[in-house]
Amino acid sequence: MRTIKIFTDGACRGNPGPGGWGVMLQYQDHVRELYGGELETTNNRMELTAAIKALEALKEICFVEIYTDSVYVRDGITKWLAQWRERGWRTAAKKPVKNQDLWVQLAELVEKQEISWHWVKGHAGDPGNERADALANQGLDQMLAEQ
Numbered sequence: 001m002r003t004i005k006i007f008t009d010g011a012c013r014g015n016p017g018p019g020g021w022g023v024m025l026q027y028q029d030h031v032r033e034l035y036g037g038e039l040e041t042t043n044n045r046m047e048l049t050a051a052i053k054a055l056e057a058l059k060e061i062c063f064v065e066i067y068t069d070s071v072y073v074r075d076g077i078t079k080w081l082a083q084w085r086e087r088g089w090r091t092a093a094k095k096p097v098k099n100q101d102l103w104v105q106l107a108e109l110v111e112k113q114e115i116s117w118h119w120v121k122g123h124a125g126d127p128g129n130e131r132a133d134a135l136a137n138q139g140l141d142q143m144l145a146e147q
């Protein structure tokens with residue numbers, strides 16, 4: 001089974017505001033980069049979208065190492081998701097889970113792969129994270145230029 005490294009990031013100018021997402025997929029010496037943007041969104045939505053777009057890009061079952069600087073994404077998928085589902089998509093405080101639409105998409109994609117989630121400190125010099133950040137900003141800038 002192939003091992004794919006994925007670096008994801010989201011960016012937002014204003015929160016909410018225009019945002020972008022970026023992904024760098026790496027298999028051995030091969031690199032694929034993806035990015036996009038939305039006019040009205042939040043940083044958390046862009047972080048989730050990056051992870052979703054990355055997993056959608058995989059054409060076969062792989063062992064995936066996902067690196068994100070979002071504690072929200074890492075903890076949501078590894079710690080909170082099962083409890084949200086059990087409670088009918090409610091938080092421990094009985095409030096609706098924010099971004100449920102994206103969490104549902106991500107959960108479906110995660111079930112198809114073997115994934116190890118890693119948190120990296122953002123803007124701290126990690127090359128993969130820095131590239132994903134640059135791609136997220138590229139997606140945001142391109143989306144704004146097309147408006």
